[in-house]
Amino acid sequence: MPKIAITGKGGVGKTTLAALLAHVYAEEGRTVLAIDADPAASLAFSLGFPAELAAQITPIAEMDELIFERTGAQRGATGGYFRLNPRVDDIPDRFSALHRDIRLLRLGTVKMGGAGCICPESALLRNLVTHLLVARDEVVILDMEAGIEHLGRGTAQAVDAFLIVVEPNRRSLSTAMQIHKLATDIGVHRVYLVGNKVGDGDRAFLEEQSNGIPIAGLLPVDERVNEADRAGIPVFDAAPRLVECARQIAQVIG
Numbered sequence: 001m002p003k004i005a006i007t008g009k010g011g012v013g014k015t016t017l018a019a020l021l022a023h024v025y026a027e028e029g030r031t032v033l034a035i036d037a038d039p040a041a042s043l044a045f046s047l048g049f050p051a052e053l054a055a056q057i058t059p060i061a062e063m064d065e066l067i068f069e070r071t072g073a074q075r076g077a078t079g080g081y082f083r084l085n086p087r088v089d090d091i092p093d094r095f096s097a098l099h100r101d102i103r104l105l106r107l108g109t110v111k112m113g114g115a116g117c118i119c120p121e122s123a124l125l126r127n128l129v130t131h132l133l134v135a136r137d138e139v140v141i142l143d144m145e146a147g148i149e150h151l152g153r154g155t156a157q158a159v160d161a162f163l164i165v166v167e168p169n170r171r172s173l174s175t176a177m178q179i180h181k182l183a184t185d186i187g188v189h190r191v192y193l194v195g196n197k198v199g200d201g202d203r204a205f206l207e208e209q210s211n212g213i214p215i216a217g218l219l220p221v222d223e224r225v226n227e228a229d230r231a232g233i234p235v236f237d238a239a240p241r242l243v244e245c246a247r248q249i250a251q252v253i254g
């Protein structure tokens with residue numbers, strides 16, 4: 001039951017890949033939990049969640065009552081004592097929604113008070129991510145932003161495949177190399193690149209620029225991704241060619 005984290009520069013195709021992989025594992029009959037950990041939440045769209053259902057999924061970071069209850073933090077108080085290890089095991093099932101055999105949970109954004117700030121929201125989210133990666137017996141796919149915000153030293157080891165999505169250009173590769181450094185610094189192993197929006201001549205460029213990071217797979221440019229978005233249908237229904245590529249990536253990462 002692989003735990004997969006997906007990152008990369010904004011707009012490279014993280015969410016598209018997350019949705020495709022979620023579908024590939026669900027198709028195999030596995031239980032799949034997809035987690036939208038990007039503040040620019042859009043995974044529900046790529047998974048084709050109906051708007052009413054998507055609207056029912058409140059990001060965990062916005063659940064003030066839950067955060068106060070679980071951490072014991074005092075309302076309106078800054079500083080003060082709160083539990084760093086709040087209970088989280090019931091959260092995934094209670095606050096997620098299921099569509100097309102894929103369960104979706106949204107983390108939302110923690111408003112950071114400063115570098116290294118530990119506030120009740122971040123304590124809850126951090127503990128939740130650890131729980132999702134370590135204790136859940138299902139495929140977990142984390143759609144993250146361009147960084148490793150939600151992973152700490154304790155959780156890094158639990159990630160079975162850390163996918164950095166790149167487009168065939170220097171900007172996204174440069175971001176990828178920064179992310180790669182941060183990830184290896186905290187002990188993430190099994191880092192892969194995934195090339196997206198790749199054309200015929202781009203494979204050689206990516207291989208040349210990969211800095212030795214293995215490439216788990218490539219996805220071609222496919223207009224159907226945007227067509228699916230406009231039509232409000234899952235990307236995996238609209239773009240069978242990309243589903244096939246995602247199957248190959250799933251094979252590589254196990």
Ligand SMILES: Nc1ncnc2c1ncn2[C@@H]1O[C@H](COP(=O)(O)OP(=O)(O)O)[C@@H](O)[C@H]1O
Pocket residue numbers: 008009010011012013014015016017042196197198219220221222223225226229
């Ligand atoms: N293989 C592809 N072919 C064509 N368009 C794509 C492809 N992958 C992603 N896109 C488009 O690129 C944009 C960004 O994709 P998205 O998955 O939301 O990226 P991210 O999550 O990294 O910000 C979207 O408009 C999406 O439709």
Ligand SMILES: [Mg+2]
Pocket residue numbers: 014015016038040042043143
């Ligand atoms: Mg995204």
